[in-house]
Amino acid sequence: MPSYVLTRLIAVVPVLFGLSIIVFLVMTLIPGDAATAILGSYATPENVERINRDLGLDKPLVQQYVIWMGNVLQGDFGRSFALNRPVLDEVLERFQATLVLAGVSLVLCSLIGLLAGVISAVRQFGWADRIITFFVLAGISMPSFWLGLLLIYLFAVHWRILPASGMYAVYGGGDLKDLLLHLVLPATTLAVVAAGVIARLTRGAMLEVLRQDYVRTARAKGLPERRVIYAHAFRAALVSVIPAIGIQAGFVLGGAVYVETVFQWPGIGAMLAKAISTRDILLVQGGVLVVAASYVLFNLLADVVQSMLDPRIRT
Amino acid sequence: MKRLIRSAMVLAALAFAGTAGAQTPPDVLVVGQIAEPQSLDPHTVTATNDFRILVNVYDGLVRFKDGTLEVEPALAESWEISEDGKTYTFKLRQGVKFHDGSDFNAEAVKFNFDRMLKKDHPFYGTGPFPLSFNFSSVDSVNVLDEHTVEFKLSEAFAPFLSNLAYPTGLIVSPAAVSEHGKEYGRSPSGTGAFKFVEWLSNQRVVVERNPDYWDGAAKLQAVVFRPITDANTRVAEMMAGGIDVMVEVPPDNLATFRQDANFAVAEQAGPHVWFAILNTKEGPFADKRVRQAANYAVNKETLANDVLQGTATVAAGPIPPAFNWVESSVKPYAYDPEQAKSLLAEAGVENPQVTFYVTEGGSGMLDPITMGAAIQADLQAVGFNVKIETYEWNTFLGRVNPGLQGKADMAEMAWMTNDPDTVPYLTLRTDAMPDKGGFNSGYYSNPKLDELLEKARKSTDQAERGKLYGEVQSIVHDDAPWLFVANWKQNAVTTAAVKGFELQPSFLLNLHGVTKE
Numbered sequence: 001m002p003s004y005v006l007t008r009l010i011a012v013v014p015v016l017f018g019l020s021i022i023v024f025l026v027m028t029l030i031p032g033d034a035a036t037a038i039l040g041s042y043a044t045p046e047n048v049e050r051i052n053r054d055l056g057l058d059k060p061l062v063q064q065y066v067i068w069m070g071n072v073l074q075g076d077f078g079r080s081f082a083l084n085r086p087v088l089d090e091v092l093e094r095f096q097a098t099l100v101l102a103g104v105s106l107v108l109c110s111l112i113g114l115l116a117g118v119i120s121a122v123r124q125f126g127w128a129d130r131i132i133t134f135f136v137l138a139g140i141s142m143p144s145f146w147l148g149l150l151l152i153y154l155f156a157v158h159w160r161i162l163p164a165s166g167m168y169a170v171y172g173g174g175d176l177k178d179l180l181l182h183l184v185l186p187a188t189t190l191a192v193v194a195a196g197v198i199a200r201l202t203r204g205a206m207l208e209v210l211r212q213d214y215v216r217t218a219r220a221k222g223l224p225e226r227r228v229i230y231a232h233a234f235r236a237a238l239v240s241v242i243p244a245i246g247i248q249a250g251f252v253l254g255g256a257v258y259v260e261t262v263f264q265w266p267g268i269g270a271m272l273a274k275a276i277s278t279r280d281i282l283l284v285q286g287g288v289l290v291v292a293a294s295y296v297l298f299n300l301l302a303d304v305v306q307s308m309l310d311p312r313i314r315t
Numbered sequence: 316m317k318r319l320i321r322s323a324m325v326l327a328a329l330a331f332a333g334t335a336g337a338q339t340p341p342d343v344l345v346v347g348q349i350a351e352p353q354s355l356d357p358h359t360v361t362a363t364n365d366f367r368i369l370v371n372v373y374d375g376l377v378r379f380k381d382g383t384l385e386v387e388p389a390l391a392e393s394w395e396i397s398e399d400g401k402t403y404t405f406k407l408r409q410g411v412k413f414h415d416g417s418d419f420n421a422e423a424v425k426f427n428f429d430r431m432l433k434k435d436h437p438f439y440g441t442g443p444f445p446l447s448f449n450f451s452s453v454d455s456v457n458v459l460d461e462h463t464v465e466f467k468l469s470e471a472f473a474p475f476l477s478n479l480a481y482p483t484g485l486i487v488s489p490a491a492v493s494e495h496g497k498e499y500g501r502s503p504s505g506t507g508a509f510k511f512v513e514w515l516s517n518q519r520v521v522v523e524r525n526p527d528y529w530d531g532a533a534k535l536q537a538v539v540f541r542p543i544t545d546a547n548t549r550v551a552e553m554m555a556g557g558i559d560v561m562v563e564v565p566p567d568n569l570a571t572f573r574q575d576a577n578f579a580v581a582e583q584a585g586p587h588v589w590f591a592i593l594n595t596k597e598g599p600f601a602d603k604r605v606r607q608a609a610n611y612a613v614n615k616e617t618l619a620n621d622v623l624q625g626t627a628t629v630a631a632g633p634i635p636p637a638f639n640w641v642e643s644s645v646k647p648y649a650y651d652p653e654q655a656k657s658l659l660a661e662a663g664v665e666n667p668q669v670t671f672y673v674t675e676g677g678s679g680m681l682d683p684i685t686m687g688a689a690i691q692a693d694l695q696a697v698g699f700n701v702k703i704e705t706y707e708w709n710t711f712l713g714r715v716n717p718g719l720q721g722k723a724d725m726a727e728m729a730w731m732t733n734d735p736d737t738v739p740y741l742t743l744r745t746d747a748m749p750d751k752g753g754f755n756s757g758y759y760s761n762p763k764l765d766e767l768l769e770k771a772r773k774s775t776d777q778a779e780r781g782k783l784y785g786e787v788q789s790i791v792h793d794d795a796p797w798l799f800v801a802n803w804k805q806n807a808v809t810t811a812a813v814k815g816f817e818l819q820p821s822f823l824l825n826l827h828g829v830t831k832e
Contacts, residue, residue: 032709038361039445043716046752047448054443084354084500093516149547156555164555165548170519170539171340264543266517274350274544279709 005304012296016289020072023288024065027281033057034081037278055081068282078282082275087286091268095290097167098260098267101190102252104183109191109198109252110245114234116195117202117241122229124207132199140196144255148189148262155185165264186263190255194248201244205237212236239310246302250295339559342536344813344831346824347549347558351517351542354500357485358431358444362678363731366482367562367824368520368540372414373485373505376405376424377476379821384586384638384733386476390419390486390506400471400775407462411529413488414511415504421464425456426489428466441497449478471773473780474734481733482823508533508827517542534815534830553578553808559831560816562807562824566624566682572808581807583818586637587679588630588738589729591671591690591798594719596758599667604658606795609725610648612655612697613690619801622685627801632792633743634735634784635802637820640777641735642785645792647799655697668700672715672726677708679729681803687727690798718749718756725798726756731822735784736772743791744768759796 035051036043052058059067068078077087116136120129156164163182168174209215210233218228256269264270268287275283339345352365357373360366376391388394391405411419430438431447452472457465468475478484491504503511508530509522523537541558543549550568553561564572564580572578593600593609600606615629628636631647659665673687674680684705691701704723706714715726730738740747745760747753764787771783792799809816815828 030710031713032707036709036712038443042361042446042448043712044752044754045717045749047445051443051445079497082353084356084359085498090516149551152548152551152555156557157551160555164552164557165543166541166557167518170345170541170557171343171521171537262545262548264517264541264545264548266515270517270544277709 005300008300008303012293015296016292019292020069020285020289021065023285024061024068024281027276027279027284028061030279032279034279034281037280038081068285077286080275080280080283082278082280082283087282090271090283091286091290094266094268094271094287095294097265098253098256098269099294100167100179101183101186101260101265101267102249102256105187105190105194106245106249106252108187109195109248112191113195113198114202114238114241116199118206118229118234118237120199120203121206121210136196136199139192140200142192143258144189144193145258145262147192148186148259151185151189152262165262167266186259186265189263190252190259193255194252197248197251198241198245202237202241205240206233209233209237235309239306242302242306242309243299246299249298249302253291253295253298339556342831343539344535344537344560344826344829345539345541345558346826347543347552347561348540349542349546349549349563350544352520352540355503355511355514355520356441356487356500357482358427358447358487359442359500360482361445363822366822368522369482369485369505370507370823371509371538371826372503372507372511372522373482373487374507375479375481375484375486376407377480377484379477379480379819379823381825382817382819384477384820385640386480389480396775400473400773401468403466403468403475404459405464405466407464408529409462411506412527413491413504413506414525415488415491415494417488417490417504419486419506420461421458423489424464424486425458426492427486428453428456430492431483438492438496441492441499444483446481446483449481449483450475471775473772473775474736477734480821509538512537528827530827533827535826538826556810559813560807560809562805564806564808566626569624569626569806569808577811579809579811579813579816581809581816581818582626582804583806583820584628584635584637584802584804585731585820585822586635586733587729587731587803587805587822588633588635588799589627589679589681589686589727589801589803590630590633591725591800592715592719592728592742592757593796593798594724594757595760595796596720598724599662599664599669600724600757602662602664603794604662605664605667606798607648608655608658608662608697609694609699609798610795611651611658612699613693613798613800614650615647615800616650618686618689622689623681623801623803625804626806627681627803630799630802632788632799633739633797634788635732637802638735638784640781641788642781643788644785645789648792648795652693652697659698666698666700668702669694669724670702670704670722672711672719672723673703673705674708674711674727675705677711677729679731679803680708680727681729681801683727686800690800715756716749716754718758720758728756729803733821735780735787736768739764739787739791740768740772743796757796759794761790761794764790764794 035048039047080087116132120132123129152164155162162184167182169178215233218232256267257273260267260270272287348364350364352368353360357369374389377386378389380387390408392408394405396403429436431444452468454467454469459465488504492499495502501514508525508528510525512521512523514520520540524533526532546565549561552558573580593606619627619629629647631645634641674683687703691703694701732738742754743759745765747755767783767787771780774780805818805822807818812832814830
């Protein structure tokens with residue numbers, strides 16, 4: 001087991017390396033550069049040249065990349081042009097906020113998705129199944145930025161029971177309760193689509209498992225239905241759902257770009273969106289690497305959990 | 316399971332009980348901004364969004380007088396300009412201290428400008444300083460005594476004073492720059508009415524009252540600047556009571572706020588101009604009559620009132636009316652499709668083909684896609700055949716700034732400025748062609764205008780300058796190198812509890828006199 005995890009972790013390194021080259025190339029290929037973004041309508045060739053020189057962007061591409069890579073290997077991710085501060089400080093600070101949001105909504109969507117899926121499967125074609133299926137499909141089809149605005153309008157503007165945006169109250173606040181209140185709307189918005197996907201997958205997996213011989217055996221030997229479903233069938237179904245939750249983790253991290261922008265959540269998604277529009281290459285690099293690394297880790301975690309549940313995969 | 320759900324619901328109910336709607340604290344003003352600032356070092360930033368914070372933390376040697384674009388004393392009590400307009404001597408206010416406790420004096424002034432302008436200055440590396448070219452005419456800054464400082468310019472340059480009043484001229488604490496180096500932008504120290512307290516990434520910048528402010532302490536205890544990037548969310552926060560002031564309200568929402576007695580709407584025309592550059596070098600717009608035809612063909616009133624919903628007024632020429640000291644009686648081109656058609660017939664082109672560059676959005680660009688489509692429709696109605704090409708802002712600038720030749724016949728553009736000199740000087744002079752490093756992307760050239768502009772920037776007499784710029788306005792209006800469209804009115808919404816809130820024509824946000832009941 002530990003050697004498996006170790007192999008997987010080592011495999012992350014070439015992935016991140018390749019990714020950094022792609023991000024670097026894409027950022028230099030798209031039109032416009034950091035100097036134009038900084039100067040806006042004052043971007044005369046002369047001013048652009050001056051700013052590029054001051055930022056070290058006048059060097060050849062390969063040289064820029066090698067310098068950056070060399071610094072990264074020493075733990076220096078460079079400075080953000082647009083924010084004028086070290087990339088690492090900004091990325092780590094923002095990533096914490098994203099982790100809180102994505103983590104909570106991942107737990108939320110897993111709980112809701114699994115529960116809804118199980119109920120759906122057990123009551124196949126019953127009214128509960130129909131209602132759940134309706135909400136699941138609606139949830140999957142709704143664009144998250146639109147749902148977010150709708151929730152803001154209802155809960156913050158109309159009923160005034162939840163804050164509209166941000167992570168903490170602007171003055172005072174800052175405790176756990178404050179954070180939870182600010183989390184409700186964005187976490188729900190982010191969880192809705194993923195919960196739908198998980199619910200559909202759980203339903204399918206459960207239906208398959210419920211038709212297996214050992215479930216019939218369990219019922220035949222007189223176990224209570226509740227125990228048959230949750231202890232026997234659900235556990236087996238979970239094995240095929242867990243990897244999907246791993247993939248949803250990636251989705252939740254990616255979807256954070258919209259949700260963080262709508263709710264002004266100070267996370268890495270909103271940061272990346274802005275970094276790209278200001279052509280802030282180093283900040284984009286740092287952000288993408290952290291998101292990619294955590295995506296890989298989430299999937300690794302899902303695989304580990306899966307192998308613990310399923311003795312056949314255990315090596 | 317049931318018990319778990321029940322306890323979760325109780326918990327949630329308890330949590331909700333604590334918040335009877337969002338309320339901002341008394342005596343603390345919460346301002347909803349459109350983005351997070353780049354930096355709180357005034358010399359390194361270019362965005363109005365950042366300036367709104369900076370002018371409350373720092374002072375310049377001079378500032379814009381309340382409600383005008385005229386310059387008045389601030390950290391300098393008085394000044395003298397030499398006969399040839401090349402030497403400015405400032406008497407500095409005494410006893411002023413930076414927020415970090417260090418003294419404001421002539422050495423500090425010299426430090427500020429040397430840092431921006433001298434490559435060998437020990438703190439030049441704390442840049443880059445994108446707008447330092449505002450002071451490129453400064454040869455040297457000399458300390459005459461503790462409270463007297465002298466600027467030597469390489470040539471007479473009348474916009475110098477208003478450039479000093481612009482945020483690039485705000486004075487930072489040399490001690491704080493020395494202490495924090497490249498991190499100074501996150502630990503700023505000025506002499507302004509508010510002191511910096513904290514900056515949480517993408518959450519808030521907090522400043523609090525400076526009790527020792529030389530111009531009298533501010534009335535507010537503190538101000539919180541919150542970035543809310545999404546305009547819809549910003550409006551929702553305003554309606555939910557999460558912020559007290561909201562800047563740059565989308566035109567669509569302005570009417571709602573106007574009708575609600577809980578809110579007050581503030582508006583102020585500023586030194587902004589929105590136009591379309593016309594390619595005077597080649598294609599149909601090389602003919603002045605076709606350019607004038609375009610100006611007559613477009614219904615600017617409709618654009619300003621319907622598309623922009625009254626958040627702009629119709630522009631007559633390159634100089635915005637916010638410069639009220641410019642003597643000009645030029646009226647905007649009337650909406651007259653018949654006149655446009657007959658001008659086209661006269662020029663011998665009934666159906667000119669034109670390519671029109673439109674951007675998706677950018678600094679000061681208002682609603683460029685809708686505006687572009689409306690302009691296209693009006694031009695088509697008199698016989699033009701307009702093909703629109705749309706580009707993302709940075710890409711757009713990359714195509715427009717090097718000049719339109721061989722690519723397009725017209726392109727949207729907008730400028731904000733602090734002196735009537737800036738825009739015509741950078742965009743309409745013969746010596747400002749793109750290959751000479753200027754922004755004359757439409758290749759307009761008129762020797763008479765070049766001469767007027769040079770003369771106006773050398774004159775140190777404001778009345779004389781006002782007359783000269785009036786002439787500039789009427790020449791450019793008649794030559795029509797642009798399709799003149801709109802001057803933006805900046806807007807903001809406050810809750811009814813906020814008093815003394817005013818927008819400035821400079822687009823800066825001075826919160827010194829604001830109170831909250």
